[in-house]
Amino acid sequence: MRLIVRQDYEEVASYVAYYVKERINQFQPTPERPFVLGLATGSSPILVYHKLVDFYAAGQVSFENVVTFNTDEYVGLPKDHPQSYHTFMWNHLFKHVNIKKENVHILDGNANNLDEECRKFEAEIAKLGGIELFLGGIGPDGHIAFNEPGSSLTSRTRVKTLAYETIIANARFFGGDISRVPKLALTVGVATVMDAREVMIVITGAHKSLALAKCVEEGVNHMWTVSAIQMHPKGLIVCDEDATLELHVKTVKYFKSIEHVHHSIIGKHNLGLQGNLLRNMVDTNQAAKRRRRLMLQSLLNDEDEKLEDEEEDEAQKAATAAVEEAGKKRKRSNSTYWEEKSALLDVNP
Ligand SMILES: N[C@@H]1[C@@H](O)[C@H](O)[C@@H](COP(=O)(O)O)O[C@@H]1O
Structure with missing residues (x-):
């Protein structure tokens, strides 16, 4: 496993967005051999998506032959609800890039048969030969996707009951009212994520430092489902300084060295x-x-x-400069999205 430590959320997002862009470009996807990308929601990847949109606007990456699979979706929330993960993904990434609608896979939390919906999702992933790169985040309790503490590390896509801690953490998206947070979700399993050929997890903020320490310094444990990454041959965690607070100094020094x-x-x-x-x-x-x-x-x-x-790295410097330029020029089509984003980032869950 690799642990990349960057100063803050902004630097983490730059690293991750650049990485994703480069992996897509190096793969040279075609319609017959698309790049299969796993994606997550939550505040952690928002800035990554913003930077990917800017890379796209600067002509540095194309999503034409990218197929995506999202980690999870609430059960019973209408697709067009402002807090559904469908709305989130289209507002933050998909509608700003050239991805094909049919290449986007987000679980349908309103399907008549939820078990069948989960089975179909796994089958779609398998049909495409598996996921190339899974980009995920974690909850403060170390859950990956909605694999709450105690989830099987061999789990697959399924219906999951949300833990009380997750409901509290996510209440910030529902006006702080826990009664409005859905109690069930569809989620990929831990094994679905770990089957990807590469797994990249974004962890930022002091409130996630215990989870990071459990994941890196302790054993593989179903109470901290992200710890399954220890068994992955190509696991990469990108974190900020705040998230390292509970790690031993020698651990941080080693990974930095x-x-x-x-x-x-x-x-x-x-x-x-x-x-x-x-x-x-x-x-x-x-x-x-x-x-x-x-x-x-x-x-x-x-x-x-x-x-x-x-x-x-001259290439990275040039890429960053071009993206900054494109970012300045580009008039954001959805201003409420940026207001929403700042609101999310300001809240300390
Ligand atoms: N189901 C999502 C996870 O996929 C996400 O990783 C987590 C972290 O959210 P945030 O990045 O906002 O802390 O939130 C939710 O629980």
Whole structure:
């Protein structure tokens, strides 16, 4: 498992959005071989979606051959209800990009036969050969999708009763009134998420720091369902500094050092998106020179910043600049959405 620590929510969102964009582009999806992406709702991915919309507006990514599957949906809430996950996904992402309607999969919480709806959802995923990248968030109790504490780690898409803590946490979307929060939801299972070829979880805020510590430093446990990521060969958690509050200092230092050491010794340009070594690009002479220079610098007690300057990824800088430009130019079509977003981000659940 990799743990990427960034300063704050904004930096986490930039990292994740860039990552998703690059994975789609590297995959080179076609209608016959689409990129299958798992997506979540909640406040954690909102800024990621905003940045993906900006990448799309800047011509840096296309969703034409992207197929999506969403983690969950409330039972009994009309699709067009302002708090349904259908409304959320269309307002925050889908209606701003070129995704095809038929490529979007969100569970129908109003289906006549809910069990059948869940079975069909799993079958659709399987038909497409599984999910390539699952982007998720967690609740403060460590639940992934709506897999509440005690959910089976081998669970599949099904109807789930929401935990009291989740109902309280989500009441912020229903005017703070817990009686208005639906008590049932359809959700992908833990195994549905873990079957994806890559799982990326966004965890931000001090209120999720206990869940992060349980997930990273303790055992795989159905009381913290996100901890199942420990068993995944390509699990990636992207968190902010606040979320690390309950982790041991040595844990945080270790995961940070992985990134730092790899960049310093191997060179950022020799590392793939998933931390893999781009063998063809490694020039052993260059690597030896770098090692010598590093050694000299540490002897001379030089500042680390000098090294980091050289390692800046020019492509990412250019991409970010273009996106910022597009973001400025683009007139947001749905202003209430941005008001809603700020409201969500201001609330401390
Ligand atoms: N079912 C959703 C989850 O999929 C989401 O990860 C979680 C976190 O929400 P937030 O990101 O707003 O903290 O909220 C809900 O419970």
